[in-house]
Amino acid sequence: MPSFRADMDAEKAFLAVFIALFLYFGPGIVFSHSINHAYPWAIQASDAFQHQARVESIKAMGNYYNEASWISAGFDDAVGFYPPLMYHAAILFSNLGGMETYDGLYLFVFLSVLLSILLLYICIKRFDSVIAILSLPLTFLLFSVAENHVGPLQSFTFGVWPAFIGHLFLIALLWALLNIELERSYILLALVMSGMALGHTSELIIGILFIAVYLVFEYVIRQLSVSKLKTIIIAGGISFLVSLYYLIIFKYTWAYVQPFKFEVQSTTSDPTLYLADLSILLAVLGIGLILAIISFAKKRHLVLLFSFFALLVSFSNYIGFGRHAFRIRAFWPVYLAVFFGFALYYGGKLLVKEWKELYAGAASLLMIALILAGIPLIPQLPLEPAGSIMDQYHWDMFDWIKSNTEKEATIFYFYGDIYQHNALLRNSERRNVEINRNEYIEALQSGNLNRFMNATIHGDGGGVWYAYRDGLFDYGYHLTEKGRDYFYGQKDLCGFEYYVFDKGTSIQQLQPLIEANMAIAQTYANAGMEGVFQNEVVLVLKNNNVGGDCFAQKA
Amino acid sequence: MLGGIALLKKLKQEGVYLLIAVIACIVLMKIAFYNESTVNVAGIVLSFFFVFVLPGFAILIYWHEKLDFLERIIAGTVLGIAVIGISSYYLGILGWNVNGQHVALPLLVIILALGLSWKRLKTY
Numbered sequence: 001m002p003s004f005r006a007d008m009d010a011e012k013a014f015l016a017v018f019i020a021l022f023l024y025f026g027p028g029i030v031f032s033h034s035i036n037h038a039y040p041w042a043i044q045a046s047d048a049f050q051h052q053a054r055v056e057s058i059k060a061m062g063n064y065y066n067e068a069s070w071i072s073a074g075f076d077d078a079v080g081f082y083p084p085l086m087y088h089a090a091i092l093f094s095n096l097g098g099m100e101t102y103d104g105l106y107l108f109v110f111l112s113v114l115l116s117i118l119l120l121y122i123c124i125k126r127f128d129s130v131i132a133i134l135s136l137p138l139t140f141l142l143f144s145v146a147e148n149h150v151g152p153l154q155s156f157t158f159g160v161w162p163a164f165i166g167h168l169f170l171i172a173l174l175w176a177l178l179n180i181e182l183e184r185s186y187i188l189l190a191l192v193m194s195g196m197a198l199g200h201t202s203e204l205i206i207g208i209l210f211i212a213v214y215l216v217f218e219y220v221i222r223q224l225s226v227s228k229l230k231t232i233i234i235a236g237g238i239s240f241l242v243s244l245y246y247l248i249i250f251k252y253t254w255a256y257v258q259p260f261k262f263e264v265q266s267t268t269s270d271p272t273l274y275l276a277d278l279s280i281l282l283a284v285l286g287i288g289l290i291l292a293i294i295s296f297a298k299k300r301h302l303v304l305l306f307s308f309f310a311l312l313v314s315f316s317n318y319i320g321f322g323r324h325a326f327r328i329r330a331f332w333p334v335y336l337a338v339f340f341g342f343a344l345y346y347g348g349k350l351l352v353k354e355w356k357e358l359y360a361g362a363a364s365l366l367m368i369a370l371i372l373a374g375i376p377l378i379p380q381l382p383l384e385p386a387g388s389i390m391d392q393y394h395w396d397m398f399d400w401i402k403s404n405t406e407k408e409a410t411i412f413y414f415y416g417d418i419y420q421h422n423a424l425l426r427n428s429e430r431r432n433v434e435i436n437r438n439e440y441i442e443a444l445q446s447g448n449l450n451r452f453m454n455a456t457i458h459g460d461g462g463g464v465w466y467a468y469r470d471g472l473f474d475y476g477y478h479l480t481e482k483g484r485d486y487f488y489g490q491k492d493l494c495g496f497e498y499y500v501f502d503k504g505t506s507i508q509q510l511q512p513l514i515e516a517n518m519a520i521a522q523t524y525a526n527a528g529m530e531g532v533f534q535n536e537v538v539l540v541l542k543n544n545n546v547g548g549d550c551f552a553q554k555a
Numbered sequence: 556m557l558g559g560i561a562l563l564k565k566l567k568q569e570g571v572y573l574l575i576a577v578i579a580c581i582v583l584m585k586i587a588f589y590n591e592s593t594v595n596v597a598g599i600v601l602s603f604f605f606v607f608v609l610p611g612f613a614i615l616i617y618w619h620e621k622l623d624f625l626e627r628i629i630a631g632t633v634l635g636i637a638v639i640g641i642s643s644y645y646l647g648i649l650g651w652n653v654n655g656q657h658v659a660l661p662l663l664v665i666i667l668a669l670g671l672s673w674k675r676l677k678t679y
Contacts, residue, residue, distance in 0.1 A: 085644065
């Protein structure tokens, strides 16, 4: 019978140290060694605010049947289209843990990544326990940055969070297939596949591809049995039923608006890793890969097949998988860890006659120390807090708006540095409209600022066009029905209930925009608008005469 | 009878291991998040265990003879995330407010998982 010894053996001790280091140098540093923050912390792109605002909206609404109106440009019937698993899991975690959803979700993502690594470790251990230990140092490169593009660390700070949940379940798929001979293993497989479908659906497609590869592999090595096929079919059936409701939404939203199209893409603006980033590690991983291939020829283990598969899929941008392939590359430090383990294992054989777990643990910690020390010719870890786009002043403003304005009110934003990451505006929990930045600048330069100007009704519409349900299989799309002009066209600058003016900028050249903000605020005040909130950086005016001539008495 | 005693012994033993795992996680999290109060860290770790680890561990207890403790606690947590996340989504749509689920839902999953494994556990 398998046992767990309470007395810490070398493996458990090593894992404890590894987890401590991972938490300290990963989320610990990113979060400035605090879990709870006064406002969304370490968020550096609009995408991350998208998730932060959505998780809070689901908490506020109590369910994710529909998107919140403040996420959907004011529409209250837009369907909840994003894979929901991550949000719901994070709400339960943060509610019980007494955290704000923005902290709870972010921590949940980091812990999911740690779980991915530990689960892959368990899988590699089935192949070789020493190689499993030696594989782990590479995973620290998840916190590395790249020189000329956004690197793996930005997968966290830019908010590629659902992809991490997809990776978690993709690795769990490997684990479930390793256990396919267990009695009733279809339950495990079904849970994992459902997790992929509702965690990050694009990984389900990769997962199904891997199952196909697995079946071919089993057939080739003459291990494919009827019972294995039966297990996969039953699991597929269960997970299909479990996921069906969301898969219908997926079909009429993501799959409809963003269908697969063949497009060879050699670079991306998403966080990723390129081969060149790996520098000297490329040679190490290359040697590890060759050794793994040699080993696979003798000992056809599924773990190795999985890593070969992940490596191939990460280059599928050349056959049309686009950004999904690049996201797999951002997770190379995990998917390719076994090759690193192979290289160290056989490299160490030159020094150590026979590897033991104790030696492997020591070697692994040494490698982690070298990575953290920032030795040249490997991707570097910044080892400093990530900071945040949000600040206390704006957060207080959003908090005031959601607590003090009418639910149907629209908030209009003049220029502000942070509003280009427009998903953060959703924290007002109101409909948000922002002045067209370029037109604002042109109007100021030409002295033609007037009452009617182009402005954007913000929301999460680019992805699925504000899809709404008329029936289970009958969908409409507000974006196409209303037309582009409704969202981006001319608006009456006197036609909104509240106006937000930033009083400062961190970009010296943009100071004239702030001066214009203040002049317009004065004009509005002259027209009778009242100041209802302000602090050092932001001013909010209330318009008591919506549609009146607020430009009559220019300041 | 003998099976019952062996099961009880194993459950007790694994209860101790779980406790060790909780304490270890609190210590490791406190090291990483040293600016956070120990009470907060402990609360957050316990919440993670209650919401994801225990439900997943309960699901995998059915295979306790085949999978060792470490594997069950790690893989079980992943399964716990799947079960809790998915069921919370559907139950929310069916009318059970997500804000009322954080204690009852994990408890329900634990009870259901143990209940479904009971027949097998009895024969251990």
